[in-house]
Amino acid sequence: MLRVLAPAKVNLGLWITGKEPDGYHRLVTLFYKIPLYDEIWVRPWKESQVKCEGIRSTSDNTVFKALEQLSRYVGKSLCLKIVIKKRIPVGAGLGGGSSDAAAVLNVANRIFNLNLSVEELMEVGAKVGADVPFFILPHRAAIGRGRGYDLEPIDLHIEGEWLLIFPNVSVPTKGAYDLVDRMGIFTPPEEAERKLARLVDAIKRGHGSLPLENDFERVILDRYPAIGRAKDLLLKWGWDAVMSGSGSSVVGVGGDRLGLPTGKLKVWFWREL
Secondary structure, three states: OEEEEEEEEEEEEEEEEEEOOOOOEEEEEEEEEEEEEEEEEEEEOOOOEEEEOOEOOOOOOHHHHHHHHHHHHHOOOOOEEEEEEOOOOOOOOOOHHHHHHHHHHHHHHHHOOOOOOHHHHHHHHHOOOOOHHHHHOOOOEEEEEEOOOEEEEEOOOOOEEEEEEEOOOOOOHHHHHHHHHHHOOOOOHHHHHHHHHHHHHHHHHOOOOOOOEEOOHHHHOOOOHHHHHHHHHHHHOOOEEEEOOOOOOEEEEOOOOOOOOOOOOEEEEEEEO
């Protein structure tokens, strides 16, 4: 079997700028891949099978959808046996399911000699989920606009210490957007672009604090106190901190102190050189 790794992502900035007539939301966001990976084993098979450790796999999960959409795109049935060892928490705002789907699209392209371009794979991925095209990109970072898959790759590297906290609660993405709609939490597009430019400039300068921001925090932190406590913990330890995606993970950048978290928190620490 062929082994591939599917990385997690964080949103270092995320602003919700509006809602489309069909119900989809418009965003401005800065995606950044981090060294936390699902491990995926793949081989051709007579029928598609997906086994995900600790999670019940059904025909509507992202990996099945990815194979289905790719088969439709190329006009023939593509079947793989897939075993996923999950390390990226589910419902954590880290894009684990989307990353798994993107990894399978990339590996299927190689296994079946489809010779599809990155752009074609991204087109397929967009039909599976809004975050999937980002994971198909070979770039570490990208700006996402619109529904999130209007992507602008950007050359960014953030050196220093990183900390990720998963407070062992999951936030349903649909529920998070429902809260946004109910409370009318939107950032005007021009303001979102200004905030994005300020964040990118701060990262490129490479010193000082980063203006990390996420509109979802305005509706999530009060309703999920464990997430708020995780962010407060990072701020207390001296980190720039922000919740990723619609939650529930919180990422810290540029700190120099690691405290001892209490409760049912999962913590990852790494250093970018």
